[in-house]
Amino acid sequence: MPRFLRKRKLIVFFTSIIIVVILIGFSLNRSGQTNIVTQFITDTVGLAQNIVYQPVQFFIGLTDNVKDIRDVYKQNEVLKSELQEYKTLAFKVNELEKENEELRSLLNIDVLISDYTPIRATVISRSPEQFFDQIKVNKGQLHGVKPNMAVITADGMIGKVSSASQMTSVIQLLSGFDEHNRISVVVEENENVFGLIEGFNNDTQTLLFRELENSGELEEGQTVISSGLGGMFPRGLLIGTISSVELDQYGLTQMAHVEPAADFIDINHVIIVDRDIFSPIIDDETEIEEEEE
Template identity: 30%
Template sequence: MFVLMIGFIVFVAVMGFSIGDRKKLTWPENFVLDSSAFVQQWFYRPAGYIAGLFEDLANLRDVYRENEILRVNAANYARDSVKFNIIKEQNESLKEDLGFTERQKGLYEYEYIIAQVVSASNDPYDQTIRIDLGSKDGIELNMVVITTKGLVGLISRVDPFYSSVMPITDLDANSLDASTKQIPATAENKKKSFGMIESYRKDTGKLVMSKIPENDPIAKGDTVITSGLANVFPRGLIVGTVDSVQVGDFGLTNTATITPAADFNHLTEVFVVKVPNPGEETK
């Protein structure tokens, strides 16, 4: 085969020299050229196909890499979108919280310490809420806890880094002080209104305000706020809205049912109210 190939190459070379400048080839020369061209096409086409196949594979590899990059970028975009939405929501929440604290500071000069809810008990006999602030953060027993919407409860236990909150929906439970079982309250913009929020009805989800004088101006739709008496609950904190007013058991005082303002099913962020001088604040 080697000899035949060498002979074929020599023959083609000799034929090329013999052609010279002739414009017309003899029929043997035409036959040899046509035969060699016919044979060459069977080698050239597969070689072209193979070369094209490798080129396509290389292009396919590039496309795969580009797709990988696009998938990574899409995943990063989805992640960044979620982070942006979370940051946006937190920013709006903090703006609302800041506006709330500034508004309240202008009224009563209270200090508000923001805290995150870490757990909330589902036990109907122990509805304790845990927050991520403790004695290291200046939290003390019987400090009031609120949200931007309304009153939540009182600090019932303080640990170094965490604290427990007794919600107002658990007023009938045992507490550190008997006075914390009752919330002195009044109707907003009605100075002569007065009553004591003493219990919470789990069947209706309403607070019960009793000991309301018979001629008290409180009415359905009024906003109930803490009155500041008894030096436990600072004045001016929103408790809820009056749902109805009815005559008490003995007919001498009235009783009101109140819808709590705070949403106890979705507590994530709360404020611990720090009163610089409770005696002065409740005058």
Template identity: 30%
Template structure:
């Protein structure tokens, strides 16, 4: 038994010696200066490279996948922020456009009232249009000022462009305006307008008491044969009769015709006011009715 242990011990020593010799030999191959690798080095390098390639590609793919997911999340969050910014910009732009249009309307209204006050001793109270009645037999509209604001029946209502009508009904907070497009010579209650031509007040005179629905024009009658009225003259209220104050712009002469009796003429007038899409109008306060 003792001999057997000695034999095994000698074998272990022999194996260790062989291993040391091979290690020294391998070191000798690798330490020296040379241009090519030994076959053990090639084997080890190829093996290591193969194993690294097996593990590196899946690891790189997984790392790239997580990186792409992170990028997609960042892009999504950025898109959401851009959507919010765009919606806010759209709201602000719409608000700005509305304010700009409102400011322009108010500036026009201010310029109009200043210009009118310089011509006549009138006050123009601005009013918002609440509703419009498009019934052909009862064309009217409702404005948002009434008796508490000093509005009375028969007060004149105008737009920046021209005459619109007269107040026909008044309540505490609103007023109904009867449009000049309801004028009918056959109606005994029609509000006829005594009219003249701008810069020809001492030479021109006529009565406007009807509106033609088909042509959208007013008819001015009772014009004398020697009246200098001609096409494109601006027609304004003369102030006679007391209903419409002097100087309210009515429209422009489209044509002048010989009257039925030959001695008097008639004129077709294109209204200055555009009877659609109203937002703001003015009630005219004259010194006689102002409180």
């Protein structure tokens, strides 16, 4: 009997090793697609997270409010003076928008590459395993979220949707980007300088921007925005400012370190960006899925 038991233990051991290896291999190849079981589990847990997180968030908000009350008077003074400027600015923007629309209709352009529809979402959790820079938000496929959409905060771009279930979706932060998740970017002041964001440097906390053409016009302090040419993101999402420039390892092109504009740690509310113009990556995928159904 003991020998049989020992044998059984060995069999259990080997089968579990095989299962684990299969699981790892299976999940390595999975790209953004989630099946119904996974979606159901993430949504159920998401519901519980929502229930726990809302009161917690409320109390944090309360303590913040108490702090804010002290500064209210000063802020009010500053805001009043800014309001005057804002009024004239709003008037100007209205005029420009009208003019822009008229000119566009003259040229028969309906949608621009920079147009998008925002989907507002609240963060309900962050992955406890910090090797994965992921957060979870409370909007999913039912609200129109699809994998690969860009995600921004008021400060700038923070990442993209890596998988979406019915009620929640998971966002991959820019700090977890690697060569598999590239962003096509351009320098705002100079259209000749374009390239790819290719990863994140953990030591310096900066994004790596590789220029595609060696224009020699890459400089510190330039602002980097998404170019909209990658097929997923609209044009004009703020990514960051260049903090330093260096030659790449082969000495052929220039690499720049980009200081991200957004804060990746303190995130509460995000905007998921649904690009208006046809996107081969986001829209095609759903069409294929619909055909399968």
